[in-house]
Amino acid sequence: MQNYLIVSGHNGFIGSNFCKVLRKKKIKFLKYNNKKKYKNLSKISHFFHFDFEIKIRENSTRKNKKKILKILNLCSKNQIKLIFPSTSSYKYNSKKKRISEKIFPFNKYAQSKIQCENAIINHFKKSNFNFLILRIFNVYGSKINNRGVIPSLIKRFKGNKIVNLKHSENVRDFIHLDDLLSLLLKSINVNQSGIYDVGSGSAISIKNLALKILKIFCFKSKIKFIKPLKSTNYFSKSNIKKTTKLFNWEPKVELVKGLKQIKF
Secondary structure: OOOEEEEEOOOOHHHHHHHHHHHHOOOEEEEOOOOOOOOOOOOOOEEEEOOOOOOOOOOHHHHHHHHHHHHHHHHHHHOOEEEEEEOOOOOEOOOOOEOOOOOOOOOHHHHHHHHHHHHHHHHHHHHOOOEEEEEEOEEEOOEOOOOOHHHHHHHHHHHOOEEEEEOOOOEEOEEEHHHHHHHHHHHOOOOOOEEEEEOOOOOEEHHHHHHHHHHHHOOOOEEEEEOOOOOOOOEOOOOOHHHHHHHOOOOOOOHHHHHHOOEO
């Protein structure tokens, strides 16, 4: 049986690029419309749910949960596998070791992702449908998108002679968009359900990242390091051992190479 996908959030950064890859690979897919009532989805094999309210407003959490519950009913009714991109906001101790494999609600965005994850897991226990929760770390690509640490630094260096940099000692894991899209394609052939980290498997401080960006793009800006009053989410690094094995995948774009590919 040929895979036939349905994709929500097809206008977003990841969703739109994923649709381009699907067209290139000649994989059939539908663009999901949350307002539409779908009567027959028997041909659909996978649901990629990228649609999510990123800027959390008063009703955003409720909207995100309402959408996922509707999609869960569609998936279980039509035996469709759900792929849900989640957040990677784990909490670490002073020795940079994860306190828990559960994501931590540092902000309302993470809280909303947690609600959706819980809804998926609870639904799985009741109806035993297939799902993949992908806890994706910081994504960047060859084109500057509207959010993220790397685009923010480039825009600030490009437009300012002096850039104030808070939380410069914070450490993050960055994955190139091409590597993420490769994994998303691989996920179509993964039969089991579960939760998996998706990152590069390595991490860099914001300070060292900023210095690399200055050097690669020959920006003349000077960095003024500002000591923050408090940093709650100071470290983040993916553990992709389980992911690479199951998906038969590994990230290929090294950070410096990825940065050099960026056009703006």
